Amino acid sequence: MSTMWTTKLRKATVEKFEPQDVLPDDQPSYVASWIYVFGVLTLASLLVIIVTGFALTTKGIAWWHTSNVGHFVNSAHLWSVEIFFIFMVVHLWGKFWMAAWRGRRFATWVTGAIAFLASVATGFTGYLIQTNFDSQWIATQAKDGLNSAGIGSFFNTLNTGQSILLHVSLLPLVVGLITIWHVILVRRNGVVPPLDAKEIAGGGM
Amino acid sequence: MSKERNVDLAKWSGPKRPYDLVKEFTIALLVVTLVTVGLAALFSSPDERAVTLQDWSMKSPTDFVATATGELAGTTISAAYGAPYNKASEGLALGPLKIQKWAGVTIPVNPAFDFVVDPLTHSKDAAAPAALSQWNGASADQQTKWATDYSAAIEKAKGDYTMVAASESFGPVPVMATALLTEAQTGLLDGYLTTKASPFPSDFTGPLLFLADGVYLDDLGAAQHLHGDQWGMMNETGSYPGQSWLWLFSLWYQVEPFKSSDNADIQIFAFLMFLTLCFIFMPKLPFINRLPRLIPIHRLIWRRYYKENNL
Numbered sequence: 001m002s003t004m005w006t007t008k009l010r011k012a013t014v015e016k017f018e019p020q021d022v023l024p025d026d027q028p029s030y031v032a033s034w035i036y037v038f039g040v041l042t043l044a045s046l047l048v049i050i051v052t053g054f055a056l057t058t059k060g061i062a063w064w065h066t067s068n069v070g071h072f073v074n075s076a077h078l079w080s081v082e083i084f085f086i087f088m089v090v091h092l093w094g095k096f097w098m099a100a101w102r103g104r105r106f107a108t109w110v111t112g113a114i115a116f117l118a119s120v121a122t123g124f125t126g127y128l129i130q131t132n133f134d135s136q137w138i139a140t141q142a143k144d145g146l147n148s149a150g151i152g153s154f155f156n157t158l159n160t161g162q163s164i165l166l167h168v169s170l171l172p173l174v175v176g177l178i179t180i181w182h183v184i185l186v187r188r189n190g191v192v193p194p195l196d197a198k199e200i201a202g203g204g205m
Numbered sequence: 206m207s208k209e210r211n212v213d214l215a216k217w218s219g220p221k222r223p224y225d226l227v228k229e230f231t232i233a234l235l236v237v238t239l240v241t242v243g244l245a246a247l248f249s250s251p252d253e254r255a256v257t258l259q260d261w262s263m264k265s266p267t268d269f270v271a272t273a274t275g276e277l278a279g280t281t282i283s284a285a286y287g288a289p290y291n292k293a294s295e296g297l298a299l300g301p302l303k304i305q306k307w308a309g310v311t312i313p314v315n316p317a318f319d320f321v322v323d324p325l326t327h328s329k330d331a332a333a334p335a336a337l338s339q340w341n342g343a344s345a346d347q348q349t350k351w352a353t354d355y356s357a358a359i360e361k362a363k364g365d366y367t368m369v370a371a372s373e374s375f376g377p378v379p380v381m382a383t384a385l386l387t388e389a390q391t392g393l394l395d396g397y398l399t400t401k402a403s404p405f406p407s408d409f410t411g412p413l414l415f416l417a418d419g420v421y422l423d424d425l426g427a428a429q430h431l432h433g434d435q436w437g438m439m440n441e442t443g444s445y446p447g448q449s450w451l452w453l454f455s456l457w458y459q460v461e462p463f464k465s466s467d468n469a470d471i472q473i474f475a476f477l478m479f480l481t482l483c484f485i486f487m488p489k490l491p492f493i494n495r496l497p498r499l500i501p502i503h504r505l506i507w508r509r510y511y512k513e514n515n516l
Contacts, residue, residue: 027224028217030510037233040226044233048241065252074252075245078445083240085450098506099497101488103213113485120450127438127448133253137426138438139409140417148297148471150308153289158414161407190217194507195498197212198219198514 021187030194035098038091039186045084046179050172052077057168061131061160081123088116100192108189111182118175125167128157135160251443253429256422258398258412262389265421269389270366270382271359272419276316277378278352281418283316290314290414297471304471312410317348320415321385324397330384336377343376351376433458453480 002008055073056064064070092112095101101109124142128135139157146152156162262269275281279293287296289311296305322340325333340348355375362368366382388394398415399406416422426432429442439455441447457463457473466472488494497503504511 023226025223025225026221029220029222029513030507031224032222032509033506035506037229040230040233041237044230044237045241047234048237052241065254071249071252072245075248075250076241078250079244079248080237080241082446082449083237083244089450094506096487097497097500097502099488099494099503101494103210103215106488109488110485113487117481117485120448123448123450127441130252132251132255132442133425133429134251134442136255136413136416136422137429137431137442140413140422141426141431141433141438145470145474147286147289147308148305148468149474150288150304153308153311156289156312156408156410158410159408164407193212193217194510194516195503196516197510198516 016188021190024187028191028193030197031191035090035094036191038087038094041087042084042091043179043183045080045087046175048080049077049084052080053168053172061129061164065131077126081126085119085123088119092116098192099195102192102195103189105185105189105192108182108185111178111185115175115178115182118171118178122167122171122175125163125171128163129160129167131160139163248445251441251445253442256416256425257392258389258395258416259392261416261419261421262386262394265419266386266390267359267364267366268419268421269386271356271364272415273321273382273385274352274356274359274366274378275418276320276415277322277381278349278356279317280353280356281316283314283414283418286314291316297468299468299471299475314410314414316414316418319411320398321381323401324388324394325381325384327393327397328384328388329391329393330380330387332380333384336380336384339377340381347376350374351378355379355382434464453477 052073056070056077059067059070064074095109095112124138127138128142139160143152143157146155146157155166258269272281276284279285283290285293287294288305288308291310291314295303298305322337325337340351343351351374354372355369355378358369358372358375359366366379369379371379385394388397395412398412399409401411402408423432427435429440431437431440431442433455436452436455437458439448439451454473454477457476458469463469463473463476483490483493510516
C-alpha cells in the first residue's frame with residue numbers, strides 16, 4: 001500500500017465514489033414521495049440566499065435603507081431565508097419520521113442537525129446587521145442570554161462590525177461546508193430504505 | 206431499531222426508477238426564485254429607522270436625564286451588570302456555576318464615566334466644566350450620594366426633572382445631567398460615543414448600552430410587540446414572521462419556572478443547550494428513536510413501496 005499522502009487522500013475520498021453515486025440518474029423505486037423534494041428545495045433556497053446576500057454585500061449594509069432596488073434585494077434575501085427554514089424544517093421532520101439515520105447514516109443526521117443550528121446562528125447575525133431599530137432591539141436583548149453563558153465575552157451583539165464579519169464570512173462558510181459534507185454523505189450512503197423493507201440477500205456495505 | 210439490518214446498510218439492489226436530480230434541482234431553483242421574488246414584491250421587508258441618542262433626548266428628555274443620573278448613581282442596568290462589562294455584580298448563575306463571572310470583563314464599560322463624565326468634557330455648556338471639576342474633586346461616596354439624592358428627587362417628581370427644586374444636596378449632578386441632555390439633543394453625544402474608539406464606527410456597545418438603560422427604548426420595543434414576555438426577539442417589527450425558528454427559545458420565557466426566575470437567561474440557555482444536544486444525538490436517544498416506528502407516518506411516505514410489496 002502506498003505511503004503517499006496524496007494516494008491515501010484519493011483512496012479516502014475520490015475512490016469512495018463512483019460517477020453514478022455522485023450524479024445518479026436513477027434512484028431506488030421507494031424514492032417516490034413529495035417529502036424527498038424538500039431537501040432539494042432547501043438547497044435551492046440556500047443558493048437564492050447566497051445570491052441575494054452577494055448583491056447586498058456589494059453595496060454595503062446601509063444601501064437598502066436608501067435605495068428601492070436595495071430594499072427589494074433585502075426583501076428577497078429576507079423571504080428566501082424564511083422559506084429556506086420552512087423547507088429545512090419540513091425536510092428535517094421528514095427524515096425523523098423516516099428514521100433516516102438507519103444503516104450507518106448517523107453522521108448524515110448529525111451534519112444536517114449542525115447545518116440547521118449553523119443556519120440559525122447565521123440568520124441571527126443577519127438580523128443583527130440590519131442597522132435599523134429591529135437590529136438594535138435584538139442586539140440589546142440577546143446580549144443578556146449570551147453574556148449569562150459567558151459567550152458575550154467573545155461575541156458582542158452590540159458590536160455591529162463583528163456581527164457583519166460573522167454573517168458574511170465565517171458563518172456562511174460553516175453552513176456551506178457542513179451542507180456540502182451533508183450532501184456528500186447522502187450521495188455516499190444512498191437514500192435510506194423504508195422501515196421494514198424486504199431484506200436483500202447478500203447485503204452488506 | 207438499534208440493530209442494523211442488511212437492507213439498511215447495503216447498496217440498494219432492488220428495483221430502481223429514473224430520477225433526474227439536475228432537472229429536479231433546476232426546477233426547484235426556479236420555483237424558489239419565483240416564490241422569493243413574489244413574496245418580496247408583495248410583502249417587502251420592514252425597516253424601522255434606528256433610534257439615536259438624539260432621538261431619545263428630544264422625544265423623552267425626562268427619561269434621558271433620569272437615566273444619565275442613574276448612570277452616575279450606579280443604579281442602571283449596565284452600571285450594575287457585571288461581566289463582560291464590569292465587576293459591579295457577579296451576574297447570573299446556574300446554581301453554583303457563576304459562568305458569566307468566570308468569563309471575565311472583556312468589554313470594559315464604566316457607565317458613569319463613559320456615558321456621562323467623559324462626554325461632558327466636550328460639552329458646549331458653559332456650566333459644564335465647573336460641574337465636572339466639582340464632580341471629579343469629590344469622593345466616590347459623595348458622588349454616589351449626590352446622584353442618588355437627585356435620582357430620588359426625580360422619581361418623587363414622577364420622573365420630571367424640571368419639577369425638581371434646586372438643592373445643594375444634588376451637588377453638580379443636575380447641571381451635568383442637563384448639559385449631557387443638551388449635548389445629546391445637538392447630536393454631539395451620538396458622534397462622540399460612536400467614534401470614540403475609531404473614526405470609522407462599527408462598535409455600538411456604548412451608545413446601545415446607554416440607550417437600553419432608559420425606558421424609551423423599552424417602550425418602543427413593547428409597542429412593536431418585541432418584549433420578552435411577547436415572545437421577544439423572535440418577532441420582527443411590523444407584521445412579519447421574524448425569526449420564527451427561535452420559537453423554542455422564546456417559549457421558555459413565557460412559562461414558569463423560567464418566567465419569574467432572576468436567572469432565567471442562563472437557565473433557558475442551559476436548557477436549550479441540553480435540547481440541542483438531544484437534537485443532534487436524537488438517533489441515539491432511547492424511545493425517541495423508536496417514535497418513527499411507533500407513529501407510522503413512514504407508512505404514508507412510502508405507501509407505494511409498501512403497497513407494491515404487500516407489506
